[in-house]
Amino acid sequence: MRVKGLAVQEKSLSSPLIRIVDDDNSVRVSLIDLFSSMDLNAVAYDSPKALLEADNLDTPGCIVLDVRFSGASGLDFQSDLQKAGNRMPIVVVTGHGDIPMTVRAMKAGAIDFLTKPFREQDLIDAVTGAIKRDETIRAQSQSRANIEKLWESLTPREVEVMNAVVNGYMNKQIAGQLGISMVTVKLHRSNLMKKMRARSVADLVKKAELLAQQPVNQLKN
Template sequence: MEEQRLSSPLIRVVDDDKSVRVALLDLFKSIDLNAIAYDSPRALLEADDLDTPGCIVLDVRFSGTSGLDFQSDLQQAGNRMPIIVVTGHGDIPMSVRAMKAGAIDFLTKPFREQDLIDAVTGAIKRDELIRAESQGRSNIEKLWESLTPREVEVMRAVVNGYMNKQIAGQLGISMVTVKLHRSNVMKKMRARSVADLVKKAEFLAQK
């Protein structure tokens, strides 16, 4: 394992060619990007929990395993870190498979340094968005869990477009009680409007 610096975001280079690893670390260092390199997918998994934001620059061929196997393992584990596949001239079909399996880009060796920089920059931004979305969903789930069963019923009715009078009739409660529950829902869900509440409900539906 070779490393440049270990602050976020972090680029993980996975390649069994030491000269490639060193060259890429030097490249990323020259433009002030943090990177660390591993000689195999197994080495990465043993040393890195992938909690630090960033991306993976992955060669597809290794002895005993393949980059595609590694990519599949990450997917099965629910890890959505962006992967940039790097391939030799004879590995184009494998790269196509990698793209279909979720890799965000692939480069054929030898590649232009700027192409790799552009791919990595885009991957890091994508990872930041993925993590922000995940954190946002987690926060919404916590708000949802604070609702009482009755407030959950009222929220579902509100986001489905029912008026207070209709909700009262459906749930067999008074209009005053509906308004009270509705107010509590808006406060607990930190919703600025019904439209905002609907958006949060859509987040919850994506679980």
């Protein structure tokens, strides 16, 4: 559960929220005070389990995560979030850091890895960077959702033509591949460009890459 008395009053649902996860009460109190002095919204939990039980992670922000807990480690929790597709930025802090631990945390997507005792400014810089990263991730996710709606309006044939266009094929080549006339290719191409709200082929390629989150030649129906 959320650690009582350690939550800064939330400004709004859209305000970035720093989730502190540390089993040391003195650390939790200290960090809450630090972030409060910077007018940052923060809440503290004494374990990853407490965070998951009380926080759905929908509110923008980041996680300041200790490594050592009884039971599963903070790094295991970080890996579980990554496997679940949750990309909430994490700043890892520990009093027992080593190179393998640092490498594992960074490979799993940690924004920074700080060893206790750390300078307050280093933590503030790391958290500020993490919040900005989260804003970028959420903006990209919303952009992808918008593009996905446009893509869903395409007909199966328009999807085939789009795949060919973003992979650099000319109208004549597309016509040969699909067994249709160039006039028909041009018609589908015009329609899909309008539906995708693409200003140019370059713009269409960018949207296809964001939509697919993988090489554009793997874009499927």
